[in-house]
Amino acid sequence: MSRLLFLILLVLAARPAAAVTLEMNGAFTQGGIIMGRTDPGTELTLDGKPVRVSPDGIFVLGFGREAEPKAELVARGADGREQRRTLDVAKRDYKIQRIDGLPQKYVAPPADVLARIRRENAEIKRVRQIDTEHAYFAEGFIWPAKGRISGVYGSQRILNGEPKRPHYGVDVAAPAGTPVVAPAGGIVRLAERDLYYTGGTIILDHGHGLTSAFLHMQDVTVKVGQELKRGDPMGTIGSTGRSTGAHLDWRINWFDVRVDAAVLVPPMGE
Ligand SMILES: [Zn+2]
Incomplete structure (x- = not known):
């Protein structure tokens, strides 16, 4: 040696x-x-x-x-x-948000749509368990749309006077038809035009169980299985499902853990 x-x-x-x-x-x-x-x-x-x-x-x-x-x-x-x-893990204080004037069928759904809601929820739940090995999330996130922030993560919702589950998305209010883009790369796992609560809905899989959901969309222009790059168009803002005005509700899950999408992006600029 x-x-x-x-x-x-x-x-x-x-x-x-x-x-x-x-x-x-x-x-x-x-x-x-x-x-x-x-x-x-x-x-x-x-x-x-x-x-x-x-x-x-x-x-x-x-x-x-x-x-x-x-x-x-x-x-x-x-x-x-x-x-x-x-x-x-720092504790946060959550706001109370009252929303009145919702059609009553969205606050207490009629019996004949319960099966549909269950079916849709089961599909959303299934998609959020997908554990993709590609780390699309690592490239960082941009806002999927620009507008006024009209709702934040965690707020306690009181709908037509009835306490409901907290709100988990960040709401971006902008005119119907405003483009929505992929905030980071990923694979489209759900692309539906008409879910009961969330209307036009996309779920994008950023890898490792991190998924973005985009709710109340007017147009959905992507298909399940499609791979998107950050900034790729996905559709437009709308007011479909349980919604009182045109906005994008963007929410993120880590598997079944609901996290705050807003922590991934800089404050909304002008
Ligand atoms: Zn919302």
Whole structure:
């Protein structure tokens, strides 16, 4: 063995085992979305639930509306080394939003549409479980449409005086017909013109269980299975389904965890 090679081997052997790389970026709040990078081959869990890591070490995770103040991230390197990180998840205060004047059939749906609503919800639920290996989300997000913010994540909804489930989207109010573009790349998993509550609806799969939904659209110009690049047109803003005016409701899920789309984009400019 050459003296040089021997020295190199000696240095490698003496080097202390480095910790697993764990870099994270994003909103450490309820509704927050975190993107990160670790060493390829690392196994990650968040509070015991596996988190997909791409072949080059990229991952995404999210915190729900009522997420606990702490979350435990465990990274196990390919060589078995483990690193634990306790993540602080800041609490958020949510607004109360009253909406009156909705047609009563949307507040208390008539019995004959319950089967339809169940069917549509089951399909949406199925699509949100899809775990695509491509990390489209890693390229970053833009607003899918520009306009006035008329609704935010997490607000408690009171519809025609009745307390309902919270609102999970960010609402962008703009005239019907305003173009809607893909906020990041992805694969279209659902493209429907007329769902009961959400009207014209698209669900775009950004990879690793992160999906965007776009609701109340007037035109839907994409098809299931189509791959979109960030900025590609998808249709137009409308007021279809349970809606009181033209707006785009954009919401993001990490599997069944509802997160806040607005944390991914800069504040809406003029
Ligand atoms: Zn909305």
